[in-house]
Amino acid sequence: MIRISCLRHRIVEIPDLTVDARHIAVIGPNGSGKTTLLSVCSGIEEPGAGTVRLLGRPPSAVKVGWVGEFPDRTLLFSRVYDEIASTPRFRHYPCPETDERVRAAAARVGISHLLDAKVSAISGGEKALVALAAACAGDPEVLVLDEADSHLDAVTAERVRRVVQESTAAHVLWCTQSMDAAAGADYVIFMENGLVRHHGTPEEVFSALEETCFYPTMWRVCR
Ligand SMILES: Nc1ncnc2c1ncn2[C@@H]1O[C@H](COP(=O)(O)OP(=O)(O)OP(=O)(O)O)[C@@H](O)[C@H]1O
Numbered sequence: 001m002i003r004i005s006c007l008r009h010r011i012v013e014i015p016d017l018t019v020d021a022r023h024i025a026v027i028g029p030n031g032s033g034k035t036t037l038l039s040v041c042s043g044i045e046e047p048g049a050g051t052v053r054l055l056g057r058p059p060s061a062v063k064v065g066w067v068g069e070f071p072d073r074t075l076l077f078s079r080v081y082d083e084i085a086s087t088p089r090f091r092h093y094p095c096p097e098t099d100e101r102v103r104a105a106a107a108r109v110g111i112s113h114l115l116d117a118k119v120s121a122i123s124g125g126e127k128a129l130v131a132l133a134a135a136c137a138g139d140p141e142v143l144v145l146d147e148a149d150s151h152l153d154a155v156t157a158e159r160v161r162r163v164v165q166e167s168t169a170a171h172v173l174w175c176t177q178s179m180d181a182a183a184g185a186d187y188v189i190f191m192e193n194g195l196v197r198h199h200g201t202p203e204e205v206f207s208a209l210e211e212t213c214f215y216p217t218m219w220r221v222c223r
Pocket residue numbers: 010011028029030031032033034035036037
């Protein structure tokens with residue numbers, strides 16, 4: 001369960017929102033506050049006012065895996081292996097378990113061949129996959145992805161969706177500009193000017209957006 005009360009942070013204002021769904025898509029125009037909401041929900045930023053509870057706890061007390069919009073700015077280590085290992089190492093897992101987790105996460109994401117590569121020498125999409133593998137290597141209780149699919153080709157984006165779907169995280173909070181991807185979520189939050197304009201099942205939210213460019217292309221084609 002994700003519960004937001006009286007939240008105010010920069011332009012984001014959410015008086016009361018409770019979501020009891022696993023895969024939650026956050027959508028909306030540029031500058032509408034999606035990243036700001038995700039930062040607060042993941043504990044990266046403390047809200048100016050109000051509270052966020054994930055699984056009944058503050059975000060700082062939850063194992064959150066974060067995949068940012070610009071992996072170039074967030075990857076810390078020079079070698080792919082060390083970047084993925086950073087999550088289990090920061091959580092003080094023993095070395096053999098860390099190694100096991102790194103290799104399993106890399107295999108799941110499809111980047112085993114990059115483990116010895118330099119982070120500076122891989123592509124933007126590959127960096128997004130490294131960030132996802134690093135997040136998954138820590139067995140997150142909540143996985144937060146900020147437009148993690150924006151640099152990915154269609155096949156890789158599908159693989160990422162599968163990895164996310166198969167993760168053991170209780171909640172996946174995923175901001176995306178792919179309305180087709182959002183249509184596959186369990187719950188959708190549509191933001192505009194810092195406010196939650198619509199929230200509910202994909203059918204509920206997209207029926208309110210049918211006349212806009214936010215309506216999923218796949219649905220338009222099929223209907
Ligand atoms: N660190 C910051 N300090 C002050 N204002 C900020 C900061 N980060 C974002 N903003 C402002 O908050 C607003 C919402 O930004 P945010 O990044 O949350 O939007 P977004 O919906 O994720 O946009 P996009 O789809 O373009 O990534 C923007 O107007 C932005 O200028």
